[in-house]
Amino acid sequence: MLKKYIFMLLGMLSTIAACAQTNPVIIPPYLHMQGDSVQGKLLVAALNDFLNQVSKPNKENTLVLKDALPETSVLLDEIRGMADGSGTDKKNIYPCYLINAALLDSTSYLIQLAYMGGTNSAPVLRASFTLAAKKVGGRYYFSSALKSNTQAWQVKKDGNFSFYYNTPLNLDKVNVYVKKAKEFDKRLHAPNYATQVYLCNNLPNAMRLLGIDYKLDYNGYGQSNLSAFENGIDLALTGRDVNDPAALDLHDLWHSRLHRAVPIAVINKPLDEASAYLYGGSWGISWPDILKRFKTYMGDNKDWLAAFNDNKNFGVNQQYHLYVSYVINALIIQQLEKDKGFAAVIELISCGKREPGNENYFKALEKITGITKANFNDRVAKLLEAEGSK
Numbered sequence: 560m561l562k563k564y565i566f567m568l569l570g571m572l573s574t575i576a577a578c579a580q581t582n583p584v585i586i587p588p589y590l591h592m593q594g595d596s597v598q599g600k601l602l603v604a605a606l607n608d609f610l611n612q613v614s615k616p617n618k619e620n621t622l623v624l625k626d627a628l629p630e631t632s633v634l635l636d637e638i639r640g641m642a643d644g645s646g647t648d649k650k651n652i653y654p655c656y657l658i659n660a661a662l663l664d665s666t667s668y669l670i671q672l673a674y675m676g677g678t679n680s681a682p683v684l685r686a687s688f689t690l691a692a693k694k695v696g697g698r699y700y701f702s703s704a705l706k707s708n709t710q711a712w713q714v715k716k717d718g719n720f721s722f723y724y725n726t727p728l729n730l731d732k733v734n735v736y737v738k739k740a741k742e743f744d745k746r747l748h749a750p751n752y753a754t755q756v757y758l759c760n761n762l763p764n765a766m767r768l769l770g771i772d773y774k775l776d777y778n779g780y781g782q783s784n785l786s787a788f789e790n791g792i793d794l795a796l797t798g799r800d801v802n803d804p805a806a807l808d809l810h811d812l813w814h815s816r817l818h819r820a821v822p823i824a825v826i827n828k829p830l831d832e833a834s835a836y837l838y839g840g841s842w843g844i845s846w847p848d849i850l851k852r853f854k855t856y857m858g859d860n861k862d863w864l865a866a867f868n869d870n871k872n873f874g875v876n877q878q879y880h881l882y883v884s885y886v887i888n889a890l891i892i893q894q895l896e897k898d899k900g901f902a903a904v905i906e907l908i909s910c911g912k913r914e915p916g917n918e919n920y921f922k923a924l925e926k927i928t929g930i931t932k933a934n935f936n937d938r939v940a941k942l943l944e945a946e947g948s949k
Contacts, residue, residue, distance in 0.1 A: 583610040583642065584672070585656045593662035602660065602668060602692060605699035610655060613639050618789055624693060627702035629755070629794040632787035634688065634703045634770050641674040641686045641774075652676045653685040666694040669704065671772065687772040705796075708768045709757060719751065724758040729801045736807045743813060743838065746901055747820035754793045756807075762798030769796060784811060788819060804843025813839040817908075825909045827920060833888030834908060842879045846889070850946060853886045863887060863939040864932060890942040895928055903927055 584606050592599045609622035617623065617632040624631065644652045653676035661669045670692055674685040691704045715722040715730075717737050722728065740754065759765035762783045766774070769785060777783070782803070786795040793815060799806035813835040817826070840846050856873035860866060867884045874881035896904050910923035925931050930938045 581611070582607050583655050585654055587656055587658065590657060590660065592660045594668075598694075599660075601694075601697075602670075602699050603657070606657065606670070606692070606701070609701050610638075617787070622698075622700055624691075624695070624700040624702040625790075627691075627706065629787055629789045629792045630703040630705040630769065631701070632789045633785050633794065633796070634690070636787060637686075637769075637771055637774060637785075638672075638688055644676075653683070658687075660692075668692040668699075684773060684775070686774040686776075689770040689772055703770045705757070705769050712757075720754045720756070722756045722758060724801070726758070726760060726801070728758070729807075732801065732807050736809070736812060739809050739839070740812055740816060743816040744820075747816060747905075749816060749820040752788075752791045752793060752819065755795070757794075757796045758801050758806075759796050759798050760800050765796040765798035786815065793819065808841075808843065809839030810835045810841045811839075821905060821909060825911055827908060827910050828913060829884060829920070830888055830892070830908045830910070832882070833885045834892055834904070836881075836885050837889040837893055841881060842874070844881075849881060849886060850890075852881065853883070854943070857883075861940060862936065864935040867935070867939075887939055890939065890946070891924070891928060891930065894942055894945075899927070 584603065586603060592602075605622055609620065612620040612622065613635060617635045618628060620635065623635070642651045642653050642655060643649060653674040656673045656675060657670060658673045659669075659671035663669055668691075669689060671687060671689050673687045676683055676685060689704065690701045691707070692699045692701050694700075709723055709725070712723045712725045713728075715724070715728060715733060717733075720737050720740070722733055736756075743749070757765070757768065759768060761781055762777060763781065765783075765785055766772075766777065771777075782799045782805070784795060784797050784799070786793070788794070795815070797806055801807070814831060817831065817834070835841065836849055837846050841849060844852075852873060857866065867887050870882050870884040872880045872882055892904050892907070895907060907923055907927050911919045913920065921932060928938075
């Protein structure tokens with residue numbers, strides 16, 4: 560009997576999925592929506608319009624409450640693609656259901672969405688989200704409830720930096736973070752913008768505050784960060800204890816500041832990571848200590864080109880990874896800045912997305928540094944010898 564009901568549910572989900580494009584939200588019969596029917600219809604129509612625009616750049620979604628764009632942008636990044644499974648043949652297999660619409664006042668709702676489908680004859684919850692809906696000028700607009708969820712929090716301000724917290728603040732770490740951010744911005748000739756950091760202590764708390772009730776992708780994860788940049792505001796939710804060495808991580812800070820100064824479309828990710836090792840360390844490990852671990856790991860292996868191409872992980876595990884090629888590139892970047900200045904570093908980092916065989920990388924590397932595949936081993940060996948003499 561149970562198997563019969565499961566197959567009936569899966570059949571219903573498949574039928575519903577076929578209609579998911581124009582009206583992506585499904586209203587289940589059990590939904591109790593307070594307020595008059597006209598308001599309910601307005602809310603559902605606006606919600607369908609909002610969800611139909613999720614594939615657009617976040618700032619172009621006309622149903623986002625504009626004052627809440629930064630935090631809602633983080634949430635939209637998490638909602639995007641939730642109806643789909645893995646693979647091009649698995650579109651709209653997790654239909655979106657409106658499972659709750661709580662009327663807060665005459666113009667506001669708090670709504671919950673659930674993306675549910677079936678896999679291997681069993682129902683699956685793909686994700687669930689909570690959003691605020693506010694009626695403005697006769698139409699409903701949607702946002703993350705982050706601000707209302709943290710309205711009782713304290714705030715520490717330092718110039719354009721704001722740190723929101725509700726547990727004891729590690730002021731030393733905050734001061735180092737701000738100091739480094741200013742150093743990075745000066746080096747990058749970055750534009751002036753605001754930075755808002757919510758210290759959430761762990762990932763489940765960060766998700767809850769933002770409006771991610773559940774997401775299969777994060778099942779079992781306790782620590783990570785969420786972020787977005789909109790309206791001239793760099794917003795981050797740190798999902799780690801503030802005293803964790805990887806909290807307010809200078810490695811991630813480098814990525815964030817670099818991406819505000821250089822178009823992400825031209826950044827070479829391995830070089831982005833390498834520069835983050837050099838300027839911010841990784842996982843709370845400083846660049847000098849990363850280099851020591853790298854030397855120990857490599858031992859007597861001096862085939863630097865082969866090691867670069869193999870790019871093995873020498874971190875303590877896969878989660879706290881450290882990669883060989885990133886260290887080699889960090890050494891190259893360090894010497895390049897000494898020889899030709901930081902503008903040359905940006906030129907190298909901006910050589911474009913990684914191509915098969917690293918062709919664009921090696922072309923830019925030869926042009927800017929004179930390093931080729933033929934002399935790679937000799938040049939890297941000299942860089943390491945120079946480090947050993949310090």
